[in-house]
Each structure stands twice: as structure tokens, then as C-alpha cells.
Amino acid sequence: MGTSKGEAVELDVAGRAVRLSNPNKVYFPERGYTKLDVATYYLAVADGITRALRDRPTTLERYPDGVDGESFFQKRAPKNLPEWIPTARISFPSGRHADEICPTEPAAVLWAANLGCLTFHPWPVRRAATDHPDELRIDLDPQPGTDFDDAVPVAHELRALLDEMGIRGWPKTSGGRGIHVFVPIEPRWTFTEVRRCAIAIGRELERRMAGKVTTAWWKEERGERIFVDYNQTARDRTIASAYSVRPKPHAPVSAPLRWDELDDVHPEDFDLKTMPARYAEVGDVHADMEDHAFGLEPLLELAARDEHEHQLGDMPYPPDYPKMPGEPKRVQPSRAKKEEA
Numbered sequence: 150m151g152t153s154k155g156e157a158v159e160l161d162v163a164g165r166a167v168r169l170s171n172p173n174k175v176y177f178p179e180r181g182y183t184k185l186d187v188a189t190y191y192l193a194v195a196d197g198i199t200r201a202l203r204d205r206p207t208t209l210e211r212y213p214d215g216v217d218g219e220s221f222f223q224k225r226a227p228k229n230l231p232e233w234i235p236t237a238r239i240s241f242p243s244g245r246h247a248d249e250i251c252p253t254e255p256a257a258v259l260w261a262a263n264l265g266c267l268t269f270h271p272w273p274v275r276r277a278a279t280d281h282p283d284e285l286r287i288d289l290d291p292q293p294g295t296d297f298d299d300a301v302p303v304a305h306e307l308r309a310l311l312d313e314m315g316i317r318g319w320p321k322t323s324g325g326r327g328i329h330v331f332v333p334i335e336p337r338w339t340f341t342e343v344r345r346c347a348i349a350i351g352r353e354l355e356r357r358m359a360g361k362v363t364t365a366w367w368k369e370e371r372g373e374r375i376f377v378d379y380n381q382t383a384r385d386r387t388i389a390s391a392y393s394v395r396p397k398p399h400a401p402v403s404a405p406l407r408w409d410e411l412d413d414v415h416p417e418d419f420d421l422k423t424m425p426a427r428y429a430e431v432g433d434v435h436a437d438m439e440d441h442a443f444g445l446e447p448l449l450e451l452a453a454r455d456e457h458e459h460q461l462g463d464m465p466y467p468p469d470y471p472k473m474p475g476e477p478k479r480v481q482p483s484r485a486k487k488e489e490a
Contacts, residue, residue, distance in 0.1 A: 160188060163195070165233070165256040169263050176215040176267070179398040182421055187394060188262050190402075193425035195255035197405070197433035198269070198392040202258065205271035206237045206249035206279060208387055213265035216396045222270070226250045231260065237276030241385050242470045251276045267394045268324075270387035273343075274336070281336040282343045283442065286388050287318065287350060288381040289328040292363075294373030299361070300328045301411050303375045306357055308408060310350065314447035319435045322416045324395030324403040329388055331435075335442045340384040341473075346448035348464050351377030352455055366465045367481055380467050391435055394421055405435040 158169045172185035191198060209223040225247045226236045234257045236248040249272070252258055261269070273284040287307060289300045304320055307330055311318050318330040334343070351364035354377060363374040381388055389395065391405045404419035404427075419427070455461040463475045472479070 158185065160192070160259060162192065162256040162259045163254060165254070167256050167259040167263065169259070174215070176212065176265075177398065177400045177421075178215065178217055180400055182400055184262070184265075186421060187267065188259055190394065190421045190425060191258050191262050192255070194392045194428045195258065197428060197435070198258055198390060199252060199255050200433060200436060200439065201391040202252040202269055202271050204251050204253060204275040204277070206239045206251055206274065206276060207272070208249065208270040209261050209264065209266040210268035210270060210396070211265045212267050212396055216267070216398065220396065224249055227264070234260065235276065237279055239272060239279050239385075242383075267396050269390045269393050271390050272387055273382070278336045280340070281338065282340060282382075283334055283336040285332040285334050285343055285346055285445070286381060287330045287332070287347060288323075288378040288388060289330070290376040290378045291326045292368075292371045292374055292376050295375060297322075297326045297328070297416055300326070300375050303354060303358060303362055304328045304330060304411055306354060307350065310353055310357070316443045316447065317441065319405065319438050320408060320411060321391050321403055321405045321435070322414070322419060324389060324393065324401045324416065325397070326416065328411075329403070331438065332443060333438050333441045335444055338445055340382070342445065342449065344379060344382040345452045346445050347377070347379040347382040349448055349452035349455055351379050352461060353451060364464065369481070369483055379464060383466060383470065386467070392424070405433065407434050
């Protein structure tokens with residue numbers, strides 16, 4: 150693994166030396182997992198997480214004192230960034246911008262893990278075209294009263310819908326109760342157009358699974374249903390990468406799956422200790438995503454039909470966004486009723 154230097158350990162990561170300070174610092178007190186355990190995990194799935202992050206501007210979710218300590222999201226590349234980790238400039242909805250790290254090799258993942266990064270949040274773009282997503286990401290988010298088992302039938306219906314459109318998605322656990330489905334796309338569309346496709350998917354799933362799926366942005370309207378979180382496709386919204394460790398007491402990870410596994414697994418099956426054995430056995434089951442790039446035309450046609458036949462236009466953006474063109478009134482329904490009364 151490397152040579153010990155005082156308290157630090159030097160790891161050989163695909164031929165590049167990465168220093169790990171305080172390797173015995175406990176990051177997950179409930180299980181006793183240390184910083185070295187996190188680093189060892191990322192070494193075990195190195196090719197998989199590098200594939201998920203390669204050339205993508207990435208926000209680091211850092212827990213320098215472990216999951217029970219304070220945490221923060223680091224968007225801007227740190228000042229002590231090694232020269233071998235490239236960056237890309239991304240623009241926020243506010244008009245401001247930042248230079249974010251873009252991992253291109255496993256050593257970048259281990260370098261970030263040394264800073265206490267547990268979860269990697271890559272943008273759905275590559276550094277060569279930061280305004281044009283090359284992934285459509287669909288987030289199936291169980292609301293209170295529902296769980297992973299309720300999201301599974303929705304994921305299957307989503308797969309059928311995508312199949313009808315000539316599009317393929319790759320599912321993974323969120324690391325919590327949800328399911329993420331990633332679709333590799335041609336980088337020809339804007340964030341706004343990609344989000345429009347996510348909204349169209351959500352609305353079609355609502356129609357097909359009435360009472361079980363919702364696109365309602367306001368929590369008070371969602372009920373015990375699976376929420377298709379279309380705003381995860383808005384600019385500057387990111388989803389935890391495949392293989393990322395999640396900051397929960399048992400150290401779960403976001404696990405790439407094959408479609409035929411969905412009915413037989415639970416998110417708890419995949420954690421920092423169990424995932425390396427699975428990876429050694431089956432490898433990166435999402436590796437072939439790299440070989441595909443789908444067009445969004447069928448989904449944009451679905452969105453256009455929603456607008457023309459059902460008068461369904463845009464949906465509210467998150468509260469921290471500037472008012473967007475065509476966006477409906479951004480006010481909580483119960484508050485709107487009080488104002489009208």
C-alpha cells in the first residue's frame with residue numbers, strides 16, 4: 150500500500166504518490182471506520198469512481214472530522230491543488246462562477262479523500278463543454294411514508310418509458326432510500342432543455358402510476374409518493390456520484406446496479422466494507438455508459454405535447470434561483486390561498 154511517514158501514509162495510486170495524513174482518524178464512529186478505511190475503499194473501486202467523475206467539474210462534500218463533525222461543500226478548487234488535477238470554470242445561476250476540480254485519474258479521488266471528502270458531486274457536464282450536459286439524471290426520491298421498495302416499481306416504469314423512446318438508463322442506489330437513473334446524452338442541449346425533459350418524464354410517470362408518483366415541488370402537496378426531483382437537473386444542482394460514500398453512520402455507498410438486480414437488493418447491502426468484494430466480482434456494471442450518447446428529441450417532443458395538449462408549462466425552480474423565463478409563480482400553495490383569502 151505504501152510507506153509510513155510518521156503519522157502519515159503514502160499511497161501508491163496508479164503510479165502517483167498521494168499522502169494520507171492522520172490515517173487512523175475515525176470518520177464513522179458507529180462502525181469504527183477510519184480515514185484509511187475510506188481511502189482503501191476508494192482504491193478498491195478506483196476505476197469505477199474515476200469513470201463516474203472523469204473530466205467533470207466536481208463539488209467535494211467534506212467531513213474533515215468525520216460524519217459526526219461539521220461538514221461543508223467545497224465548490225472552488227482549494228489553493229493547494231496539485232498541478233496534475235485540472236479544473237474547469239462553471240457558471241452559477243447567479244452569474245458568478247468558480248473553478249472546480251475535474252478528476253481525471255484515481256489519485257485525484259484519493260487526494261480529495263485526504264481532505265475529508267466522503268461524497269463526490271460531479272456536474273452532468275465535461276470540462277470541454279460546461280454549458281451542455283452529457284447526462285440526464287433522474288432522481289426518484291421516496292417521500293415520508295415510502296421507501297426504496299416503493300421506488301423500485303417506479304424505476305421499472307421509467308425504464309419502460311425510456312425504452313419506448315429508444316433511450317437507455319443506468320440505475321444506482323442513492324446511498325439513501327432513493328434510486329438514481331443516469332442517461333448518457335449528446336452534449337447538444339442546454340440545462341434548461343435537459344430539465345424540461347426531466348419534467349416531461351416525471352409527468353408521464355405521474356400519469357402511468359397515478360397516486361404513486363408526484364412532481365409536486367411543494368412538500369405539502371407530495372403525500373406518500375415517489376417524487377421525481379426534476380430540479381436535480383437545474384444548473385448547479387448535482388447528484389452524488391456512483392461509488393461515493395454517503396455521510397451516514399453505517400457508511401453506505403451509492404451502488405451502480407444492473408436493472409435485473411433492482412428487485413433483489415436493498416441500499417443497506419452496499420457500504421464501505423461490502424462494496425469492494427462486489428466490485429472485485431462484477432467490476433463496474435456501468436462501465437458501458439461511456440459507449441453511448443442518446444438524443445433528447447423524443448423527450449422534448451413529449452414535453453411539447455404536454456404544453457400543447459395539456460397546457461402544462463414550466464415548473465418552479467429552487468428558492469435560491471433567480472426568477473427564470475416562463476417559470477410559474479414561485480409561492481407555496483397554502484401561502485397563496487391565505488393571500489387570496
